[in-house]
Amino acid sequence: MLILECPYCGIHADETELENGGEAHLTRATVGASDEEFESYLFARANPKGVHFERWRHAYGCGKWFLAARDTVTLEVFATYCAQTSEPPAEVLKAIRAKHPDWEGSA
Amino acid sequence: MKRYSAFAIAREGLRYHKGWERAWGSPEPKKRYDAIIVGAGGHGLATAFYLGKNFGITNVAVLEKGWLGGGNTGRNTTIIRSNYLQDPSAAIYEKSRSLYETMSQDVNMNVMFSPRGVIMLAQTHHEVRGYQRTAHANALQGVETTFIGPQKVKELVPIINLEGPRYPVLGGLWQARGGTARHDAVAWGYARACSDMGMDIIQNCAVTGIETEGGAVKAVNTSKGRIETGKLALVVAGHSSDLAEMAGFRLPIESVALQALVSEPIKPCMDVVVMANTVHGYLSQSDKGEMVIGGGTDHYNNYTQRGSFHHIEETVRALVETFPMMSRLKMLRQWGGIVDMTGDRSPLISKTPVGGIFVNCGWGTGGFKAIPGSGWAMAELVAKGEPGPLAADFGIERFREGRFIDESVAAGVAH
Numbered sequence: 001m002l003i004l005e006c007p008y009c010g011i012h013a014d015e016t017e018l019e020n021g022g023e024a025h026l027t028r029a030t031v032g033a034s035d036e037e038f039e040s041y042l043f044a045r046a047n048p049k050g051v052h053f054e055r056w057r058h059a060y061g062c063g064k065w066f067l068a069a070r071d072t073v074t075l076e077v078f079a080t081y082c083a084q085t086s087e088p089p090a091e092v093l094k095a096i097r098a099k100h101p102d103w104e105g106s107a
Numbered sequence: 108m109k110r111y112s113a114f115a116i117a118r119e120g121l122r123y124h125k126g127w128e129r130a131w132g133s134p135e136p137k138k139r140y141d142a143i144i145v146g147a148g149g150h151g152l153a154t155a156f157y158l159g160k161n162f163g164i165t166n167v168a169v170l171e172k173g174w175l176g177g178g179n180t181g182r183n184t185t186i187i188r189s190n191y192l193q194d195p196s197a198a199i200y201e202k203s204r205s206l207y208e209t210m211s212q213d214v215n216m217n218v219m220f221s222p223r224g225v226i227m228l229a230q231t232h233h234e235v236r237g238y239q240r241t242a243h244a245n246a247l248q249g250v251e252t253t254f255i256g257p258q259k260v261k262e263l264v265p266i267i268n269l270e271g272p273r274y275p276v277l278g279g280l281w282q283a284r285g286g287t288a289r290h291d292a293v294a295w296g297y298a299r300a301c302s303d304m305g306m307d308i309i310q311n312c313a314v315t316g317i318e319t320e321g322g323a324v325k326a327v328n329t330s331k332g333r334i335e336t337g338k339l340a341l342v343v344a345g346h347s348s349d350l351a352e353m354a355g356f357r358l359p360i361e362s363v364a365l366q367a368l369v370s371e372p373i374k375p376c377m378d379v380v381v382m383a384n385t386v387h388g389y390l391s392q393s394d395k396g397e398m399v400i401g402g403g404t405d406h407y408n409n410y411t412q413r414g415s416f417h418h419i420e421e422t423v424r425a426l427v428e429t430f431p432m433m434s435r436l437k438m439l440r441q442w443g444g445i446v447d448m449t450g451d452r453s454p455l456i457s458k459t460p461v462g463g464i465f466v467n468c469g470w471g472t473g474g475f476k477a478i479p480g481s482g483w484a485m486a487e488l489v490a491k492g493e494p495g496p497l498a499a500d501f502g503i504e505r506f507r508e509g510r511f512i513d514e515s516v517a518a519g520v521a522h
Contacts, residue, residue: 016417039507043359043450047348049410064351072409
């Protein structure tokens with residue numbers, strides 16, 4: 001059972017309490033964007049084997065969206081953090097590099 | 108290759124079974140092939156088979172990082188059906204289903220195709236209307252299906268409980284020509300036939316990089332060295348994004364784990380396949396007597412061939428209310444496979460931004476039924492460089508152009 005800590009209410013929530021919202025830190029295509037930009041925003045995904053930044057909602061808790069850095073192969077959770085950021089905070093990247101020194105970053 | 112037959116069994120029976128040949132070779136890779144297929148699962152091997160059979164291209168290597176048929180081909184619940192709503196889906200799945208009918212003869216291996224019939228239960232009024240619509244669409248597409256009432260469902264499936272506590276059975280979409288086949292034998296049959304045509308099936312050979320030159324593929328680097336080719340087909344299901352990354356492009360794919368489980372073997376009690384999409388559980392009985400059960404997918408990206416435990420609970424709960432006798436059964440084994448989900452839940456059989464590289468992926472939770480049709484269409488794409496009529500609508504550009512083949516809406520669930 002995957003367990004994530006909600007950064008807002010501090011609860012360690014089971015995956016049954018959470019809703020996954022897919023890849024995080026996507027740049028939203030909006031008015032004036034090309035077809036390629038919309039395709040990229042809506043459908044193209046990194047889908048990495050390894051470190052993945054993703055959106056979660058504490059659906060059966062506080063109801064808020066938050067972000068997580070998680071390994072898609074080992075299911076290890078490196079960190080969860082507030083959604084009000086356009087890129088992973090430095091301490092999250094540090095937590096990832098502590099486990100994966102050769103990680104080059106993605107997306 | 109010596110042919111398999113009743114006569115061969117009798118002959119070998121008289122000489123202590125010493126005359127059986129290895130079913131396929133185990134060669135070292137050559138320096139160059141006309142075409143390389145990555146992934147020796149059902150879809151990859153079927154692609155190789157039809158490249159040889161339909162187009163005479165036999166200087167082909169099929170690379171497999173693990174063992175042949177060890178991915179989703181060996182992990183599914185073996186259901187074969189073609190009762191889809193959208194025309195492009197119905198066309199390719201019906202082609203596939205019809206190829207299953209003659210596969211044992213085509214590859215000279217008994218794949219145990221059993222056209223026992225498939226029922227998709229309608230348990231809400233919305234589903235009743237949806238399946239009646241699908242039955243009408245199928246009539247226009249030339250796919251034989253009928254919408255049946257609850258009493259007919261009970262006749263076909265005596266162990267079913269029509270008056271479930273949450274969702275009564277209101278009818279079902281019945282495809283009499285659907286059924287099951289032996290999944291391992293499908294991979295083995297194609298592998299043996301491909302090997303017989305002179306193709307190289309190279310197991311334990313992981314692709315580690317893809318070399319391109321001037322926007323076209325030049326070679327692949329593998330754990331067994333560098334191999335040159337002008338045509339590269341990526342047929343690796345849940346691992347497609349990883350290989351696309353090596354070639355420098357992204358796919359509209361996300362990988363999740365899908366689970367299945369089997370019960371202890373029991374006496375024959377159900378001779379059709381039943382799919383219950385509202386409560387979410389699929390059930391058939393194998394020739395060994397095990398109840399083969401398809402479960403749900405995890406809702407987050409992952410590459411662990413396991414799946415979350417609470418999905419097993421949901422699946423078993425659905426089955427116990429639909430088939431009360433299930434509550435007395437012990438479960439023997441549970442496993443997971445990594446499935447590749449696209450935005451519209453329909454596959455990709457497509458050219459890519461890199462010349463000479465083709466992808467066949469995105470079959471999601473329902474790839475087994477599509478193996479021969481997928482291989483047929485993919486072989487045409489690889490041989491000619493342009494998709495034929497079966498593959499034309501499954502191009503990657505549909506996500507940019509908004510031409511979705513929206514089976515996720517049609518099925519309402521993963522399919």
